Amino acid sequence: MYSRAYKLLISVPPILWVALFLLFPYALMFAHSFWSVSDGVIFHNWNLSNYRTLIHNPLYWQVLLRTAGIAGSVTVLSVLLGYPLAYFLSFNAGPRKELLYQLVIVPLWVSYLVRGYAWKTILGSDGVLNGFLQYLHITNEPVSALLYSPFAVILMLTHIYTPFVFLPIYASLEHIPRLLVEASQDLGASPRSTFFRVILPLSLPGLLAGATFAFVLSLGDFLAPLLVGGPSGTMIANLVQSLFGAAFDWPLGAAISILILLFTLAILALTQRLEKRWSFE
Amino acid sequence: MTTTAPIAPSLAPGNTLLEIRAVSKRFGPREVLKALSLEIVSGEFLTLLGESGSGKTTLLRLIAGFEQPTVGEIWMHGTRLDTLPPYSRRVNTVFQQYALFPHLTVSENVAYGLRAAATPKPEIAARVNDALAMVRMQEFAAAKPTKLSGGQQQRVALARALVNRPKLLLLDEPLSALDANLRKEMQSELKSLQREVGITFLFVTHDQEEAMALSDRIALLRDGGLEQVASPREIYAHPATAYTAQFIGHTNLLRAIVREGVADCGGFYFPSALPEGSALFSLRPEAVDLFANAPHTAHAVRFTASIRQQIYAGATELLELQTDSGAILRARIGASAALTGTHEFVFSASDATPVKD
Numbered sequence: 059m060y061s062r063a064y065k066l067l068i069s070v071p072p073i074l075w076v077a078l079f080l081l082f083p084y085a086l087m088f089a090h091s092f093w094s095v096s097d098g099v100i101f102h103n104w105n106l107s108n109y110r111t112l113i114h115n116p117l118y119w120q121v122l123l124r125t126a127g128i129a130g131s132v133t134v135l136s137v138l139l140g141y142p143l144a145y146f147l148s149f150n151a152g153p154r155k156e157l158l159y160q161l162v163i164v165p166l167w168v169s170y171l172v173r174g175y176a177w178k179t180i181l182g183s184d185g186v187l188n189g190f191l192q193y194l195h196i197t198n199e200p201v202s203a204l205l206y207s208p209f210a211v212i213l214m215l216t217h218i219y220t221p222f223v224f225l226p227i228y229a230s231l232e233h234i235p236r237l238l239v240e241a242s243q244d245l246g247a248s249p250r251s252t253f254f255r256v257i258l259p260l261s262l263p264g265l266l267a268g269a270t271f272a273f274v275l276s277l278g279d280f281l282a283p284l285l286v287g288g289p290s291g292t293m294i295a296n297l298v299q300s301l302f303g304a305a306f307d308w309p310l311g312a313a314i315s316i317l318i319l320l321f322t323l324a325i326l327a328l329t330q331r332l333e334k335r336w337s338f339e
Numbered sequence: 340m341t342t343t344a345p346i347a348p349s350l351a352p353g354n355t356l357l358e359i360r361a362v363s364k365r366f367g368p369r370e371v372l373k374a375l376s377l378e379i380v381s382g383e384f385l386t387l388l389g390e391s392g393s394g395k396t397t398l399l400r401l402i403a404g405f406e407q408p409t410v411g412e413i414w415m416h417g418t419r420l421d422t423l424p425p426y427s428r429r430v431n432t433v434f435q436q437y438a439l440f441p442h443l444t445v446s447e448n449v450a451y452g453l454r455a456a457a458t459p460k461p462e463i464a465a466r467v468n469d470a471l472a473m474v475r476m477q478e479f480a481a482a483k484p485t486k487l488s489g490g491q492q493q494r495v496a497l498a499r500a501l502v503n504r505p506k507l508l509l510l511d512e513p514l515s516a517l518d519a520n521l522r523k524e525m526q527s528e529l530k531s532l533q534r535e536v537g538i539t540f541l542f543v544t545h546d547q548e549e550a551m552a553l554s555d556r557i558a559l560l561r562d563g564g565l566e567q568v569a570s571p572r573e574i575y576a577h578p579a580t581a582y583t584a585q586f587i588g589h590t591n592l593l594r595a596i597v598r599e600g601v602a603d604c605g606g607f608y609f610p611s612a613l614p615e616g617s618a619l620f621s622l623r624p625e626a627v628d629l630f631a632n633a634p635h636t637a638h639a640v641r642f643t644a645s646i647r648q649q650i651y652a653g654a655t656e657l658l659e660l661q662t663d664s665g666a667i668l669r670a671r672i673g674a675s676a677a678l679t680g681t682h683e684f685v686f687s688a689s690d691a692t693p694v695k696d
Contacts, residue, residue, distance in 0.1 A: 240405055241438040243425040245452035245503065255451075259442045336442075 140223035206288025223268035230264025362411030389560035606664035
C-alpha cells in the first residue's frame with residue numbers, strides 16, 4: 059500500500075493539469091457564451107442573446123446542418139471503406155497480413171497538412187485529376203467543381219479518418235474466435251449468413267468505436283474546409299474560428315462552441331451505451 | 340467401468356452411413372492421415388480413439404468439411420460428401436470448446452441451425468423447446484452462454500447440434516474440459532441420449548476408458564492409420580497388435596519362441612498353434628492369479644514368482660512379479676492380505692492372446 063502523502067503527491071499534477079487546461083478554459087468559454095460584445099469590448103452582462111441569435115439566424119443552422127451532413131457522409135464512407143478492408147485483412151490476408159496492416163497505418167505518420175495539400179494538388183483546376191480528364195478528352199476545360207466544395211471536404215476527411223475507423227474494426231474482428239465461424243457453417247449457415255449473423259454482430263463494438271471517431275473528429279474539423287472547402291464547404295468550426303478571429307465576437311463563438319460540445323457529448327453518451335449493450339464479454 | 344451390452348449394429352451392406360475411402364491428408368511435409376478407410380454404420384456409436392497427433396481430430400474435420408482430403412473420397416448414403424461445403428452437409432459437430440455464440444441466448448443458439456435452414460417459426464420454437472428439455476436446460480433458455488458453467492454449456496452445444504436431426508453427429512473430445520465427476524455423469528447421459536435419438540455418433544477421445552464405456556465400436560488410430568476396429572469387448576479380449584493391447588487397458592507382453600506347437604516364454608510354456616519362430620503374446624494382468632485362489636484353471640500354466648511390489652486398489656490388488664527367469668509380470672488379483680516372498684501363480688493358456696509386434 060502507498061502512503062496517503064505519496065498518493066496525494068502523485069495525484070496533484072494530473073488534477074492541476076486537467077483543471078488548468080480543461081476545466082478552466084471550458085468554464086471561461088461557458089461564461090463568455092452569456093456575455094455580449096459591443097465596439098470590440100466584451101461586456102459581462104449575463105444574458106441569453108447569443109443563444110437567441112443562434113436559434114433565430116438560419117445561417118448558423120445551415121452551417122451546422124451542413125457540418126453534420128459532411129461528418130455523417132465521412133462516417134458512412136469511411137465505414138464502407140474501412141470495414142471491408144479490416145475484414146479482408148483479418149480473414150483473408152494470410153501471411154501478408156502484417157505487411158498490409160503496416161501499409162494501412164502508414165498514412166497516419168504523414169502530417170495532416172501534407173495530406174490536405176496533396177488533395178489540393180490532385181483536385182485543383184490545373185491538378186492531376188483535371189489534367190488526366192483533359193488528356194482523355196472527357197472534358198475540354200478543367201472541372202472547377204472538384205476543389206472548393208463539400209465534396210472535396212468529404213473526400214479529404216474520408217481519406218484521413220478511414221484508418222481511424224479501420225483500426226477498432228480490425229481489432230474486434232481479430233478478437234472473434236474462428237471456431238465460431240466454423241460452428242456457424244457447421245450448423246448450415248452459408249458464408250453470407252455467417253457474416254450477418256455472427257461476424258457483424260460480434261464486430262459491432264469496434265464498428266461503433268470507429269464510426270464515433272470519424273463522426274466526432276470530422277464534426278470539429280476546420281483544416282479540411284479551410285484547405286479544400288471553399289465558401290460552399292464552410293463548416294461550423296470555421297465559423298467559430300472567424301467569430302473568435304476577424305469578427306471578434308467571442309461571446310457568440312463561445313455559444314456555438316458550447317452547442318457543439320453538448321452535441322458531441324450526447325453522441326458519446328449514446329455510443330457508449332450502445333457499445334455496452336453490444337459487447338459480449 | 341459401466342460397460343453395457345452393445346446393441347450390435349447390423350453390419351449388413353446398405354446399412355452403411357458414411358464411407359471413408361482411402362483418405363490421406365497432408366499438411367505440408369507432414370502426412371497426418373495415411374490412406375485411411377473406414378465405414379460407419381447407421382445408428383452406431385463409433386469412437387475414434389488415439390493419442391494426440393494420431394490424426395483423429397483431422398479425420399473429424401474432414402468429415403465436417405473444415406478440411407479437404409489430399410487424396411481419397413468420403414461418401415454418405417451414396418452421395419459424395421468431401422466436395423460439399425460444410426454448410427451443405429447433414430453433419431453437425433459438438434466442439435471441444437463448445438463454440439456457443441456469445442451474442443445469442445441459449446435458445447437462440449439452439450435455434451441457429453433451424454433458422455439457417457429456414458424452418459417455419461412455430462416449428463423452430465417447438466423443436467428448440469424439445470431439444471432443451473432433452474438436455475434439461477429449459478430453465479436457462481433466456482440466459483447468455485457466458486453465464487453458464489462448463490457442463491451446462493456442453494449440454495447446450497449438444498442440444499444445438501441434435502436439434503437439426505443430423506444424420507451424423509461428430510463429437511470432438513466434448514467431455515475433456517469437464518472435471519472427473521461431471522465427466523462420468525455426462526458419459527452416461529450421452530450414451531442414453533444416443534439410444535434415445537437414434538442418431539449415429541462419431542466420438543473422438545484419447546481416453547480409452549471413455550471409449551470402452553460409450554462405444555458400440557472403437558476405431559483405434561495410430562500415426563494416421565487404423566490399428567484396429569472392433570467392439571470394446573472384442574478389442575480388449577483380442578487385441579490385434581501389441582500397441583492395441585497396451586493402449587486399451589494394461590497388459591503383459593510375453594515374447595516367446597514357438598517350437599513344435601509349444602510357446603516358450605523362458606520360464607513357462609504353453610501350447611500354441613502359431614507357426615514355428617518368434618511370437619508375441621498379450622496376457623492381461625487379471626488373467627493371472629495365485630494358484631491357491633484358482634486351482635482348477637483349465638489349460639493351466641503354472642509358475643513361481645517373487646513379489647516385488649503390491650499396490651492395493653480397494654477391490655483388487657496389483658502385483659508386480661518377478662519370475663525365476665527374471666521376467667517382470669503384472670497380476671491383478673482379488674483383494675488379499677499383504678503378500679511377500681515367493682508364490683505359485685497360474686493363468687489359462689487361452690488367455691495368452693497372440694498379437695502382432
